[in-house]
Each structure stands twice: as C-alpha cells, then as structure tokens.
Amino acid sequence: MKPSIPRGTRDFGPAEMQKRQYIFNILKTNFQLFGYAPIETPSMENITTLTGKYGEEGDQLIYKVLNSRIHESKDDKKEILKKEFNIALEKSYNSELLTEKALRYDLTVPFARYVVMNHHSLTYPFKRYQIQPVWRADKPQKGRYREFYQCDADVIGSDSLVNELELLAMMDKSFSELHIPVVVKFNNRKILSGIAEILNASDQIIDITVAIDKLDKIGKEGVVKELLEKGISETAIKQLEPLIDLSGSNNDKVTVLNTFLSNSEIGKKGIEEINFLLSNLKTINIQHIKVELDITLARGLNYYTGTIFEAKANAGTFTPSILGGGRYDDLTGIFGLKGLSGVGISFGVDRIYDVMEELNLFPPDVNKVSTTKLLLAYFSEAEQAHCIGLAAKLRSKGINTEVYPDVAKMKKQFEYADKKQIPFVGVIGSNEITNNTIMLKNMLAGTQEEVGFETLTEVLK
RNA sequence: GUAGAUGUAGCUCAGCUGGUUAGAGCAUCGGUUUGUGGUACCGAGGGUCGAGGGUUCGAGCCCCUUCAUUUACCCCA
Numbered sequence: 195m196k197p198s199i200p201r202g203t204r205d206f207g208p209a210e211m212q213k214r215q216y217i218f219n220i221l222k223t224n225f226q227l228f229g230y231a232p233i234e235t236p237s238m239e240n241i242t243t244l245t246g247k248y249g250e251e252g253d254q255l256i257y258k259v260l261n262s263r264i265h266e267s268k269d270d271k272k273e274i275l276k277k278e279f280n281i282a283l284e285k286s287y288n289s290e291l292l293t294e295k296a297l298r299y300d301l302t303v304p305f306a307r308y309v310v311m312n313h314h315s316l317t318y319p320f321k322r323y324q325i326q327p328v329w330r331a332d333k334p335q336k337g338r339y340r341e342f343y344q345c346d347a348d349v350i351g352s353d354s355l356v357n358e359l360e361l362l363a364m365m366d367k368s369f370s371e372l373h374i375p376v377v378v379k380f381n382n383r384k385i386l387s388g389i390a391e392i393l394n395a396s397d398q399i400i401d402i403t404v405a406i407d408k409l410d411k412i413g414k415e416g417v418v419k420e421l422l423e424k425g426i427s428e429t430a431i432k433q434l435e436p437l438i439d440l441s442g443s444n445n446d447k448v449t450v451l452n453t454f455l456s457n458s459e460i461g462k463k464g465i466e467e468i469n470f471l472l473s474n475l476k477t478i479n480i481q482h483i484k485v486e487l488d489i490t491l492a493r494g495l496n497y498y499t500g501t502i503f504e505a506k507a508n509a510g511t512f513t514p515s516i517l518g519g520g521r522y523d524d525l526t527g528i529f530g531l532k533g534l535s536g537v538g539i540s541f542g543v544d545r546i547y548d549v550m551e552e553l554n555l556f557p558p559d560v561n562k563v564s565t566t567k568l569l570l571a572y573f574s575e576a577e578q579a580h581c582i583g584l585a586a587k588l589r590s591k592g593i594n595t596e597v598y599p600d601v602a603k604m605k606k607q608f609e610y611a612d613k614k615q616i617p618f619v620g621v622i623g624s625n626e627i628t629n630n631t632i633m634l635k636n637m638l639a640g641t642q643e644e645v646g647f648e649t650l651t652e653v654l655k
Numbered sequence: 656g657u658a659g660a661u662g663u664a665g666c667u668c669a670g671c672u673g674g675u676u677a678g679a680g681c682a683u684c685g686g687u688u689u690g691u692g693g694u695a696c697c698g699a700g701g702g703u704c705g706a707g708g709g710u711u712c713g714a715g716c717c718c719c720u721u722c723a724u725u726u727a728c729c730c731c732a
Contacts, residue, residue: 201724251730254656300732328732333656335726344732404730493731504732518732542732573690608692623690637692 202340225323235304257297297329310529318351348538370482375508379488388461393430403492499523564614571607
C-alpha cells in the first residue's frame with residue numbers, strides 16, 4: 195500500500211521542526227514574561243461543548259468523531275441509529291447517538307470549559323497560555339490546513355482594558371522578535387452593535403459585519419451588493435456609506451464614529467473603549483507593530499463582545515491573518531458560570547511559519563537540519579571505544595556530539611557530516627590515540643589542525 | 656458544497672499535429688589505487704506514464720469515468 199496522510203495534514207521533518215520550535219519558544223517565553231501559565235486540554239471535547247460557539251459556518255467545520263463500536267449496539271438501538279443516520283445524510287444534523295465527541299476547533303472554548311470546571315481552584319484574574327493543535331474540516335488551500343497549531347494567551351475574570359493593552363504589548367514584543375512586519379487591526383463589537391442599532395437592523399448585525407468585513411476584498415460595490423442580498427434596506431445602506439468610506443488616521447475615524455453613533459449607548463461605550471486603547475498606545479511603548487483601527491473588522495466567531503484583534507504581515511505577497519482574538523464577556527455563561535469576562539489572542543504558528551519562510555526571516559542558526567556541533571569519525575574498530583569515551587566527555591561539557599556508529603570509509607563519514615551541516619569533524623586514528631589528540635576539521639573553512647582536549651572544548655564552546 | 660488547474664523516476668519537470676526499446680536535471684548507490692566532505696570526472700539502479708474503460712493498426716498524448724493534489728469562492732489561524 196502507498197503510504198499517505200489525510201488531506202490538509204502535514205509531517206514535519208527535523209529542518210521544519212527546528213524552525214517551528216524557534217517560533218514556539220519565542221511565543222512561550224513572552225507568554226511567561228507577561229504572567230501567563232500553561233495548560234493543556236484534550237484533543238477531543240464533548241460535541242455539545244463546541245457546537246453553537248463559532249457561528250453557523252464554524253459549526254460545519256467541526257470534526258466529528260464517530261462513536262465507537264456502534265456495530266455492537268442491540269438491534270432496537272440499531273434501528274434508531276439507522277434513522278438518525280438517514281437524517282444526517284439529508285441535512286446538517288447532530289445526533290449524540292452517532293457522535294458524542296469532536297476534535298477541538300479552537301483553544302478558547304475548551305479554555306472556557308476548563309475555567310468553569312475548575313472555577314474553585316483558580317486564582318482570578320486567571321491568565322493561561324496554551325499551545326496545541328486544532329482541527330477544522332475546511333477545504334485546504336494555501337495557508338489553510340486541517341490541522342494546525344494555535345498559541346493562545348487569555349485572561350479571564352477581569353474586564354479591565356489594561357488586559358487588551360498588555361496583549362498589544364505582547365504582540366509587539368513577539369512579532370518584533372520574530373522580525374515580522376505586522377499590522378494589528380482592531381475594532382470593537384460594541385461599535386458594530388451600535389451601527390446595527392442606528393440602522394435599525396440589530397438582528398442583522400452578523401450579516402452587516404460580515405459584509406463590511408470584505409470591503410478590502412470585494413470593494414464598496416461588492417459590499418453594497420451583498421448587503422442588498424442579505425435584505426438590508428437601501429436607506430440603511432445609504433446611512434452606512436460614510437462608514438464604508440471611512441479612512442484617515444485612527445483619530446479621524448473616531449471623530450466620524452462619534453457623530454454616527456451619538457444616539458447609540460452601546461456604540462458610545464465602544465468608542466470609549468477604543469479611545470482608551472488609542473490614548474494608551476504610547477504608554478505601553480509600541481515599537482514594532484502598526485496598530486490600526488478598522489471598523490470593517492468583524493471576525494466570524496460568535497462569542498466576541500468587545501475588542502477584536504486581527505494581525506497580518508505587512509510585507510510580501512502572502513498575507514493571511516496570523517493572529518486573531520478578542521474579548522468575550524460571557525463565554526463561560528453557556529457552561530453555567532456567569533459574569534466572567536475574558537480577552538485573549540491566538541497566534542497561528544503555521545501561517546507565521548509560512549510568512550517567515552516567504553520573507554526569509556529565519557536566522558541562519560535556526561535554518562539547519564541538525565544541532566550537532568561535532569562528529570567523531572574514525573578508521574577502524576580499534577578507535578571506536580576511544581571515540582565513545584571522548585563523546586561522553588564532550589557531552590558532559592555541553593557540546594552536542596555524535597559518533598559515527600559504523601566502521602566506514604572516511605569519505606562516507608564526512609559526507610554524513612556535510613549533509614547534516616555539522617560544523618566540525620574530529621578524526622581519530624592510531625596517531626591521535628597515541629598523542630592523545632584529535633584531528634579537528636572545520637567543515638566550513640576546510641581547515642584542520644591536531645588539538646588536545648582543552649583546545650577542542652575551547653573551540654567548540 | 657461550487658469552479659478552474661495539474662497528475663510521467665525518490666524530487667522538479669520535458670515529451671512536437673497519436674508512430675519503434677519514455678528522457679533530462681537533482682537525489683540515491685558504486686568508482687576515480689583506500690587518513691577527509693561540500694566543487695570535478697566515470698558508471699549503475701530506478702517508471703503498471705494516478706486508476707479504470709473507450710477510440711485507433713498503434714495512446715504518455717484523443718474521449719469518458721474515477722481518484723488524488725492544488726488554487727479560488729464561502730469562512731478562517
């Protein structure tokens with residue numbers, strides 16, 4: 195049989211893992227720097243935990259896990275199962291008789307579930323980070339995978355906007371260290387609610403926001419067309435126009451919003467929040483990222499209620515969203531714990547990787563297949579034991595060392611070192627054993643000299 | 656789900672309007688008198704041309720079906 199892996203999933207070889215771990219390490223270090231503690235949750239959740247949290251589209255993309263051993267069901271249950279299955283063949287339908295588990299779709303909802311289940315042992319505000327894969331039953335394409343890693347940082351149990359500011363500071367530091375030019379767009383769901391309220395279309399808020407969200411993709415006419423298709427009235431669309439045309443600096447935009455939303459309480463609250471963030475950007479000393487208010491930013495996830503974030507690379511031709519996040523005022527409410535507001539962001543490592551690859555941003559020492567510093571090569575079995583012993587001594591000094599495991603021609607051993615980009619080869623023959631030395635070759639320079647153990651460790655440090 | 660593109664050696668591809676034993680580069684393995692790689696030279700192995708059917712004297716090439724990969728729409732990290 196031909197080996198293969200499911201569509202949209204990938205293997206990661208040593209060279210890729212080296213680079214992936216480089217990203218993970220930077221994010222992890224920064225999460226800890228800002229006081230987030232790690233947790234992990236299972237790959238599978240009860241399906242009821244996940245459904246209804248991601249919008250209609252999102253629910254369709256949840257990977258369902260078929261209940262096991264259904265063939266062992268009793269006959270009368272089998273009859274019911276057949277009926278359920280027939281329904282599922284006709285329409286989108288969830289039956290716990292068929293599937294009671296599903297693969298996690300993101301890390302935020304499982305986190306909310308975790309918080310509710312561990313409410314009494316947590317110290318609030320609770321700050322956690324989580325680095326795990328998620329699965330989406332999407333059709334894969336460039337930058338879109340069915341299995342990918344999210345790196346989430348969330349604070350729950352505090353509605354202070356200081357949390358948003360700290361998240362921005364953390365994004366700034368992380369993207370700066372990764373050397374990715376980034377624009378972070380932000381908006382506030384309250385603004386969007388306010389707009390819908392002003393337009394007298396509160397129940398169509400999702401349709402409106404989703405349409406506006408596509409502005410830079412399909413243009414103004416496209417947006418208007420989509421709004422009409424969704425049944426938004428022409429007068430409402432006319433009203434909306436100044437917002438679709440909105441441009442200029444962050445403060446210019448706020449000015450326009452101020453007039454537009456002057457009769458909406460929730461809208462005014464949104465402006466207040468946005469102003470707080472804007473006026474404090476200087477305080478947190480943003481160095482690297484561009485922060486931009488974008489009222490067309492909507493984000494599909496249903497649970498956001500306040501600030502929303504999205505980041506894209508600001509260079510190159512491949513600029514998918516590499517970070518998303520926002521505030522959710524009542525995600526835990528669904529699981530029976532009211533009044534816990536949270537805010538968080540999610541770094542998409544796989545896309546960050548793709549962007550960094552395109553922009554050639556991985557440092558040279560990360561861009562290699564092996565971390566071995568020295569390969570010990572030898573001529574015959576007579577020197578083998580000596581090499582093993584020497585390797586042990588070098589490793590105790592913290593030097594990454596390999597011994598070529600087979601007795602082989604020098605050529606072969608050097609080819610091995612070359613392919614693995616090992617920078618030094620130590621040749622051991624009878625001369626070296628007699629002299630208690632090692633013939634140390636610098637693979638990059640092509641030079642070599644006979645050195646003692648002291649010099650060896652000095653050079654390889 | 657809808658639409659397009661592509662499936663030929665391990666990888667990247669060539670293969671003219673259908674015409675003999677299907678090619679190249681890279682990779683792999685071996686060698687260039689054996690204490691030295693990355694550059695050179697010589698040689699070798701490796702292909703049911705995605706799969707199935709059809710048209711034809713003859714199909715990698717044309718037609719149908721099917722599968723896979725990929726891009727776009729939708730939505731998203």
